[in-house]
Amino acid sequence: MLWVDKYRPKxxxxxxxxxxxxxxxxxxxxxxxxxxxxxxxxxxxxxxTLIMAxxxxxxxxxxxxxxVENKTWKVDAGSxxxxxxLTTLSSTHHVELNPSDAGFQDRYIVQEIIKxxxxxxxxxxxxxKGFKVLVLNExxxxxxxxxxxxxxxxxxxxxxxxxxxxxxxxSKVTEAxxxxxxxxxxxxxxxxxxxxxxxxxxxxxxxxxxxxxxxRIAEKSGRSLRRAILxxxxxxxxxxxxxxxxxIPPMDWEEYVSEIAADIMKxxxxxxxxxxxxxxxxxxxxxxPPEVILKRLLQELLKKLDSELKHEVCHWAAYYEHRMRLxxxxxxxxxxxxxxxxxxxxxxxxxxxx
Amino acid sequence: xxxxxxxxxxxxxxDGDCNDNDFASKSILKYFKKPKSxxxxxxxxxxxxxxxxxxxxxxSRSHPGKSSNPFDEMKEFCxxxxxxxxxxxxxxGHKRDNKELWVDKYKPRxxxDLSVHKKKxxxxxxxxxxxxxxxxxxxxxxxxxxxxLPGVGKSATVEAIASHLGVTIYEWxxxxxxxxxxxxxxxxxxxxxxxxxxxxxxxxxxxxxxxLISSSLTKEPQKKPFLIxxxxxxxxxxxxxxxxxRSDTADYTSRCWEELQTSLQNAGAFKVAFNPIxxxxxxxxxxxxxxxxxxxxxxxxxxxxxxxSGGDIRNAITSLQxxxxxxxxxxxxxxxxxxxxxxxxxxxxxxxxSLFHALGKFLHNKRETENVTASDSLKEEFTRLxxxxxxxxxxxxxxxxxxxxxxxxxxxxxxxxxxxxxxxxAWVVASYLSDADSLLASLNGIRSRSYEAENLIQxxxxxxxxxxxxxxxxxxxxxxxHAIRRPVMWQVExxxxxxxxxxxxxxxxxxxxxxxxxxxxxxxxxxxPVSKWLxxxxxxxxxxxxxxxxxxxxxxxxxxxxx
Numbered sequence: 010m011l012w013v014d015k016y017r018p019k020x021x022x023x024x025x026x027x028x029x030x031x032x033x034x035x036x037x038x039x040x041x042x043x044x045x046x047x048x049x050x051x052x053x054x055x056x057x058t059l060i061m062a063x064x065x066x067x068x069x070x071x072x073x074x075x076x077v078e079n080k081t082w083k084v085d086a087g088s089x090x091x092x093x094x095l096t097t098l099s100s101t102h103h104v105e106l107n108p109s110d111a112g113f114q115d116r117y118i119v120q121e122i123i124k125x126x127x128x129x130x131x132x133x134x135x136x137x138k139g140f141k142v143l144v145l146n147e148x149x150x151x152x153x154x155x156x157x158x159x160x161x162x163x164x165x166x167x168x169x170x171x172x173x174x175x176x177x178x179x180s181k182v183t184e185a186x187x188x189x190x191x192x193x194x195x196x197x198x199x200x201x202x203x204x205x206x207x208x209x210x211x212x213x214x215x216x217x218x219x220x221x222x223x224x225r226i227a228e229k230s231g232r233s234l235r236r237a238i239l240x241x242x243x244x245x246x247x248x249x250x251x252x253x254x255x256x257i258p259p260m261d262w263e264e265y266v267s268e269i270a271a272d273i274m275k276x277x278x279x280x281x282x283x284x285x286x287x288x289x290x291x292x293x294x295x296x297x298p299p300e301v302i303l304k305r306l307l308q309e310l311l312k313k314l315d316s317e318l319k320h321e322v323c324h325w326a327a328y329y330e331h332r333m334r335l336x337x338x339x340x341x342x343x344x345x346x347x348x349x350x351x352x353x354x355x356x357x358x359x360x361x362x363x
Numbered sequence: 364x365x366x367x368x369x370x371x372x373x374x375x376x377x378d379g380d381c382n383d384n385d386f387a388s389k390s391i392l393k394y395f396k397k398p399k400s401x402x403x404x405x406x407x408x409x410x411x412x413x414x415x416x417x418x419x420x421x422x423s424r425s426h427p428g429k430s431s432n433p434f435d436e437m438k439e440f441c442x443x444x445x446x447x448x449x450x451x452x453x454x455x456g457h458k459r460d461n462k463e464l465w466v467d468k469y470k471p472r473x474x475x476d477l478s479v480h481k482k483k484x485x486x487x488x489x490x491x492x493x494x495x496x497x498x499x500x501x502x503x504x505x506x507x508x509x510x511x512l513p514g515v516g517k518s519a520t521v522e523a524i525a526s527h528l529g530v531t532i533y534e535w536x537x538x539x540x541x542x543x544x545x546x547x548x549x550x551x552x553x554x555x556x557x558x559x560x561x562x563x564x565x566x567x568x569x570x571x572x573x574x575l576i577s578s579s580l581t582k583e584p585q586k587k588p589f590l591i592x593x594x595x596x597x598x599x600x601x602x603x604x605x606x607x608x609r610s611d612t613a614d615y616t617s618r619c620w621e622e623l624q625t626s627l628q629n630a631g632a633f634k635v636a637f638n639p640i641x642x643x644x645x646x647x648x649x650x651x652x653x654x655x656x657x658x659x660x661x662x663x664x665x666x667x668x669x670x671x672s673g674g675d676i677r678n679a680i681t682s683l684q685x686x687x688x689x690x691x692x693x694x695x696x697x698x699x700x701x702x703x704x705x706x707x708x709x710x711x712x713x714x715x716x717s718l719f720h721a722l723g724k725f726l727h728n729k730r731e732t733e734n735v736t737a738s739d740s741l742k743e744e745f746t747r748l749x750x751x752x753x754x755x756x757x758x759x760x761x762x763x764x765x766x767x768x769x770x771x772x773x774x775x776x777x778x779x780x781x782x783x784x785x786x787x788x789a790w791v792v793a794s795y796l797s798d799a800d801s802l803l804a805s806l807n808g809i810r811s812r813s814y815e816a817e818n819l820i821q822x823x824x825x826x827x828x829x830x831x832x833x834x835x836x837x838x839x840x841x842x843x844x845h846a847i848r849r850p851v852m853w854q855v856e857x858x859x860x861x862x863x864x865x866x867x868x869x870x871x872x873x874x875x876x877x878x879x880x881x882x883x884x885x886x887x888x889x890x891x892p893v894s895k896w897l898x899x900x901x902x903x904x905x906x907x908x909x910x911x912x913x914x915x916x917x918x919x920x921x922x923x924x925x926x
Binding site: 060298329 | 868897
């Protein structure tokens with residue numbers, strides 16, 4: 010088992026970061042009046058961990074007895090029937106799913122499948138009418154139509170079911186949905202909190218941590234706890250006992266992106282642009298999200314860039330990131346950004362060095 | 364070559380009379396046809412048995428120099444005359460002095476008259492000569508398939524060559540397919556249904572016997588070679604023509620046609636493909652006709668017609684006739700000014716382009732370089748030389764270009780055409796393509812609501828992509844040969860989709876230890892790399908979840924191979 014899983018806090022009492030949020034949540038469910046919840050915050054901040062602990066708090070250990078189902082749903086969409094494949098994870102009390110997997114057909118999932126699930130309420134052992142919990146991941150990736158349908162579902166079935174929504178950024182969730190939920194913001198853990206967690210794991214594993222080593226990992230992690238723990242474990246595999254100058258291995262795709270950045274800085278020509286395109290394709294094939302690629306690429310480029318240009322480059326990166334969301338094929342937009350960067354940088358080089 | 368046939372055919376000669384009748388009618392009624400194949404001098408009609416619906420067979424029959432049967436002889440003579448000189452397609456009804464169609468009137472009489480490329484003519488001629496000269500029968504490929512667009516002179520070539528070599532042509536007249544209701548009706552009326560295949564066999568049989576009789580009667584060893592011509596080969600097969608009428612999908616018919624062609628070729632048929640006739644040849648031909656008709660058609664008008672015909676000479680000649688008809692009635696004054704304003708287009712064909720042709724035009728981006736007047740209204744950075752082509756939208760229309768594939772193809776290929784120094788140009792191009800993509804994506808929401816909006820956005824996006832590419836690439840590379848690649852993106856998207864599917868399957872295993880689902884991006888950016896990194900060494904540290912890990916590791920290895 011990976012350490013991220015092994016040392017994941019199982020209950021709300023045991024969490025090491027966001028203790029205050031955990032306590033509030035605990036109070037919320039013990040009072041038996043649980044509203045719809047929207048968890049948002051950056052990746053690696055502990056949203057899922059809190060949700061799982063919350064479910065356990067609500068339903069006890071049975072919430073952990075889950076089964077994975079990969080089912081094809083037949084949805085009647087007016088004139089034709091659509092087959093939708095959907096992976097769900099369900100216990101007797103809750104169902105977890107990623108509606109955005111269906112891409113542009115996501116609204117059918119929300120309209121038909123979720124409605125179907127929400128309708129069937131479980132009967133409690135004591136004959137009391139309980140409620141069912143639906144955990145929806147990546148709500149921010151849902152299309153506008155799907156989010157509107159979601160709003161209807163939330164109102165209509167609020168008696169029998171509770172929704173727990175989870176997403177990275179609440180800005181992509183419509184106002185209507187946000188106002189119907191209790192918004193829980195899970196901020197990225199501070200570096201000293203990460204260090205605390207790493208030290209805790211180190212102690213449990215019986216490892217000797219040289220001073221400052223945990224801090225270095227925390228710094229490299231970009232305040233993502235998951236990322237920090239994963240790197241910690243890779244470091245452990247790579248070299249133990251730890252030394253203070255030990256390299257913290259980056260992810261392979263990150264290395265690849267910095268290679269691309271180096272390529273771009275070295276030469277600015279259509280031919281090079283074409284080569285860069287090939288490398289970007291390779292990242293995309295491996296399902297690295299295009300936004301992540303663009304963001305990382307910008308970071309790498311900024312590292313080596315004259316501060317004079319930074320502002321303009323950031324502007325264009327933001328511009329094309331927005332374009333990318335409006336558009337369909339990410340490569341068009343990433344490539345346009347690379348071309349723009351090359352053009353700016355080349356102009357700068359000519360102006361400076363003649 | 365005649366001797367053997369004599370033996371074969373002599374068994375039944377009583378059919379002669381009805382053969383004659385059939386012949387007469389058939390040789391008069393001719394249709395335009397697409398592919399045809401002719402074979403000469405082969406008596407063994409049935410060698411092609413297995414593909415009878417498609418192939419036509421040639422047989423030779425002996426030609427009676429002087430037949431003992433005067434009636435036959437007369438018939439034949441008429442036929443020969445008709446074939447050799449008057450041209451097949453003139454039926455009696457159309458022969459009114461001056462009203463004759465020029466297409467028929469100026470049908471090529473000899474090889475010199477043909478506008479078809481010399482090489483192709485030569486190819487067909489040599490093939491035919493070989494078949495005639497070879498006395499023995501060990502040629503098994505008696506079938507020649509000639510393909511080409513309508514009006515490129517396939518029939519004319521065969522006929523001209525045949526008359527040059529003294530070969531008589533018999534033409535199989537494609538029968539109308541019998542539909543079921545009709546069949547019921549005729550059966551009730553007491554008529555027996557005859558399969559088209561049988562009909563064809565009878566036809567061939569008749570030709571054989573006919574030739575035989577005459578030769579056996581005249582005792583003349585010299586036989587004239589014969590050639591059976593089947594036009595409209597795709598329609599020859601009743602099923603295809605039937606389906607064609609119904610489903611009307613070009614795809615289907617073209618696929619059938621492909622199949623037919625390959626099966627013919629597999630059976631040993633020789634294929635000659637005719638290209639569209641060059642505008643120059645058409646112009647030459649048209650000028651000749653004008654001279655002979657003593658018309659004063661201007662050279663530019665002839666050029667315009669030739670260009671508009673798209674390599675279809677039949678169409679060009681008809682257009683010319685029509686054109687002159689009109690201008691005669693209106694007087695010469697009309698004739699002179701009608702040229703530039705689309706009049707000449709009214710009698711041309713609609714030009715179509717292949718997608719690749721259109722892409723080539725956009726990418727090569729040829730511009731006028733002479734006699735350019737600079738316009739004052741635009742800043743210099745926005746001015747471009749005039750395009751050496753039609754309006755991009757028109758070209759798009761001709762190529763039936765869909766916005767999405769056009770944008771993809773342009774994106775894939777455009778960088779090859781940007782000069783080495785032109786990174787700024789590359790950016791402008793890329794930004795326009797990004798615009799086009801955004802426009803296309805905006806379709807997703809509205810698709811179900813309004814077709815009109817969809818159409819508008821589609822064409823706008825295509826315009827933006829094409830014009831963006833042409834505007835952005837300020838100094839296109841001097842034209843050299845570039846292969847246009849298929850967008851790699853399509854392949855990338857497919858494997859991306861496959862990998863994503865795989866990850867969806869894995870997301871319950873990887874991450875959260877099966878208790879929760881993780882986001883795909885997390886799997887892709889963190890789980891996969893880490894488990895790849897940890898690889899085999901992870902196994903030692905593991906207690907209970909070994910299985911899960913091995914699974915993940917296995918998957919990773921597979922994926923590395925995929926890269």
